[in-house]
Amino acid sequence: RGARVVLVAIATQHTNEERNEALRAEARRLVRAAPDTRLACVAVIRPASDPAGAALGATSQRIRHLVLLRHWTEGLDLAPGQVTHHVIESGDAAEALLDYARRNHVDQVLIGAPPRDAALGGLVGTVAMKVMASAPCTVTVVRPRG
Numbered sequence: 001r002g003a004r005v006v007l008v009a010i011a012t013q014h015t016n017e018e019r020n021e022a023l024r025a026e027a028r029r030l031v032r033a034a035p036d037t038r039l040a041c042v043a044v045i046r047p048a049s050d051p052a053g054a055a056l057g058a059t060s061q062r063i064r065h066l067v068l069l070r071h072w073t074e075g076l077d078l079a080p081g082q083v084t085h086h087v088i089e090s091g092d093a094a095e096a097l098l099d100y101a102r103r104n105h106v107d108q109v110l111i112g113a114p115p116r117d118a119a120l121g122g123l124v125g126t127v128a129m130k131v132m133a134s135a136p137c138t139v140t141v142v143r144p145r146g
Contacts, residue, residue, distance in 0.1 A: 094130035
């Protein structure tokens with residue numbers, strides 16, 4: 001098999017620049033440690049609610065999130081072909097990420113941690129916890145320092 005694949009789950013629907021920077025720093029560290037690493041930057045968005053008339057709306061929504069993903073990777077200084085950007089429409093973000101990881105033989109998932117103030121019971125249903133519980137690979141949950 002070729003290069004190592006790291007899926008970076010980026011919550012483009014929730015802006016948290018501290019978490020985004022922590023994810024970028026970890027992605028940068030992984031790429032520097034293994035320069036042949038390929039990053040698959042993935043955002044999961046909710047599906048368009050009105051299938052009959054929302055085709056254009058769904059397309060513009062996907063484009064907007066692709067732009068956000070590209071912006072997220074700008075400071076990583078990656079070689080052409082070393083990063084891909086994917087927007088997946090799904091009502092279940094964790095399952096969409098797990099499905100992508102399985103289908104694309106992902107070696108590692110980077111995902112942002114839930115907020116520190118989330119009660120332990122509230123963590124059980126988070127996307128990060130669901131991915132950690134079922135991923136077919138290593139999962140690194142990234143939390144901003146501080």
